[in-house]
Amino acid sequence: MDFAYSEKSLDLQRRVRDFMDAHVIPRHAQFKEEEARGTFEISFMDDLKALAKEEGLWNMFLPGLGADEPGVGLSVLDYAPLAEIMGRLMWASEVFNCSAPDTGNMEILHMFGTPEQKETWLKPLLNGEIRSAFSMTEPDSASSDATNIATVMRREGDEYVINGRKWFSTGAASPRCKLSIVMGKTDPDNPDRHRQQSMILVPLDAPGVKIVRNTPVMNHVDYESHCEIAFENVRVPVSNLLGEEGSGFAIAQARLGPGRIHHCMRSIGQAELAHQMMVERSLERKTFGRYLHEHGMMQEKIARNRMEIDQARLLVLKAAWLIDQFGVKAARTEVSMIKVVVPEMQQRVVDRAMQTFGGMGVTPDTPLPNLWTMARSLRLADGPDEVHMRTLARMEVRKAQKGAMDTHRFMTLPDRANERDMREGREGWSPAKR
Numbered sequence: 001m002d003f004a005y006s007e008k009s010l011d012l013q014r015r016v017r018d019f020m021d022a023h024v025i026p027r028h029a030q031f032k033e034e035e036a037r038g039t040f041e042i043s044f045m046d047d048l049k050a051l052a053k054e055e056g057l058w059n060m061f062l063p064g065l066g067a068d069e070p071g072v073g074l075s076v077l078d079y080a081p082l083a084e085i086m087g088r089l090m091w092a093s094e095v096f097n098c099s100a101p102d103t104g105n106m107e108i109l110h111m112f113g114t115p116e117q118k119e120t121w122l123k124p125l126l127n128g129e130i131r132s133a134f135s136m137t138e139p140d141s142a143s144s145d146a147t148n149i150a151t152v153m154r155r156e157g158d159e160y161v162i163n164g165r166k167w168f169s170t171g172a173a174s175p176r177c178k179l180s181i182v183m184g185k186t187d188p189d190n191p192d193r194h195r196q197q198s199m200i201l202v203p204l205d206a207p208g209v210k211i212v213r214n215t216p217v218m219n220h221v222d223y224e225s226h227c228e229i230a231f232e233n234v235r236v237p238v239s240n241l242l243g244e245e246g247s248g249f250a251i252a253q254a255r256l257g258p259g260r261i262h263h264c265m266r267s268i269g270q271a272e273l274a275h276q277m278m279v280e281r282s283l284e285r286k287t288f289g290r291y292l293h294e295h296g297m298m299q300e301k302i303a304r305n306r307m308e309i310d311q312a313r314l315l316v317l318k319a320a321w322l323i324d325q326f327g328v329k330a331a332r333t334e335v336s337m338i339k340v341v342v343p344e345m346q347q348r349v350v351d352r353a354m355q356t357f358g359g360m361g362v363t364p365d366t367p368l369p370n371l372w373t374m375a376r377s378l379r380l381a382d383g384p385d386e387v388h389m390r391t392l393a394r395m396e397v398r399k400a401q402k403g404a405m406d407t408h409r410f411m412t413l414p415d416r417a418n419e420r421d422m423r424e425g426r427e428g429w430s431p432a433k434r
């Protein structure tokens with residue numbers, strides 16, 4: 001495995017870091033002031049976006065799209081450090097048109113959209129003119145099992161009629177958010193539980209769409225916004241179906257591979273920020289005649305942070321590398337691993353930083369409460385820890401059942417291909433090949 005970044009990525013890393021220092025970080029105080037007004041509009045966002053676009057720091061998450069589509073064509077591995085740099089500030093990714101949930105939505109529109117859907121929705125999203133939401137989770141269905149989703153999408157002539165209630169549709173409170181990709185059931189009686197769902201593009205100004213509330217997270221409403229939305233007899237043309245009927249579950253899976261890598265890299269950026277603040281604070285404060293960093297217990301915290309952050313980053317890079325080499329499916333176990341490992345790590349690192357700051361650590365005078373909340377939320381968003389561990393455990397058990405437990409060594413390329421054959425039950429797979 002080779003985690004070396006390309007020259008292109010290294011160059012972009014330098015330029016994104018410089019851009020953050022010159023244009024984004026100096027605006028943070030103003031951002032916080034405007035965010036507190038709760039209008040979900042930031043006065044300088046368009047200016048910063050225009051500047052980032054002009055400098056070619058735009059849509060960097062897109063892995064090698066066609067010549068007619070913007071983006072810089074980086075691999076997932078090459079993009080990972082950029083997501084980490086942007087992720088240090090909650091709102092910075094939007095400046096570069098690299099923020100969730102738009103990135104995942106753009107990916108699935110690119111993969112599954114018709115030419116008309118791309119023209120209407122993908123183009124303005126790629127240009128950063130509009131934003132979008134993704135509505136899967138429902139208050140009345142245990143949504144960590146997506147087959148439970150109950151929103152009804154009934155076909156009537158040339159239209160779908162949508163009825164249901166969603167919540168945690170991130171980003172929907174923004175006046176710029178014009179679209180939600182909604183998951184519901186078009187064929188609830190299909191004996192295959194994974195073919196009952198479809199995804200439909202729903203304009204947020206369609207009659208019957210009502211934003212019921214912007215649900216606070218940890219009792220706090222922020223710029224990201226997580227909305228509860230009622231869909232009451234919402235009618236959209238059948239041409240708004242994304243992909244084919246019954247493919248909603250598969251599209252949801254495709255959406256989450258690179259998306260989880262992006263989330264995890266942003267999370268690592270936030271852990272690095274908390275760690276940096278913690279170590280710098282330990283150089284300034286003295287207790288019992290010593291600087292904090294001179295106390296043994298503090299040194300252990302510093303060392304643990306570094307070990308845990310680096311372990312997590314290496315695992316994310318491995319997952320990114322696997323996606324680049326073999327596709328999302330072959331990286332499934334690693335993507336589940338990082339989705340558990342990284343936010344847990346961030347939570348621990350931020351907790352140590354809070355402790356180091358004493359009382360100040362739990363006040364808004366530091367970003368630590370926000371960083372902690374983001375880590376805590378990420379243990380739920382895009383699937384709770386338990387669901388990912390269930391996937392992992394099932395993979396392990398299946399390996400044992402096939403007499404192939406000895407797979408946890410560093411795999412070579414042929415090993416990995418063999419592993420994929422085993423998972424997909426292909427002919428020719430054999431434990432002896434390992």
Ligand SMILES: Cc1cc2nc3c(=O)[nH]c(=O)nc-3n(C[C@H](O)[C@H](O)[C@H](O)COP(=O)(O)OP(=O)(O)OC[C@H]3O[C@@H](n4cnc5c(N)ncnc54)[C@H](O)[C@@H]3O)c2cc1C
Nearest residue numbers: 134135136137142143144168169170377381382383384386
């Ligand atoms: C900040 C934030 C942003 C979000 N953004 C979005 C978004 O943009 N769009 C969207 O659609 N959703 C979004 N979500 C929702 C998120 O994806 C769901 O909350 C998550 O999938 C869990 O679904 P649920 O809340 O219905 O929990 P439930 O399905 O009711 O599960 C509750 C708990 O049960 C436990 N559990 C579940 N399965 C198992 C198991 N097999 N074994 C053991 N325990 C288990 C887990 O602890 C789980 O947390 C967001 C959530 C948060 C917090």
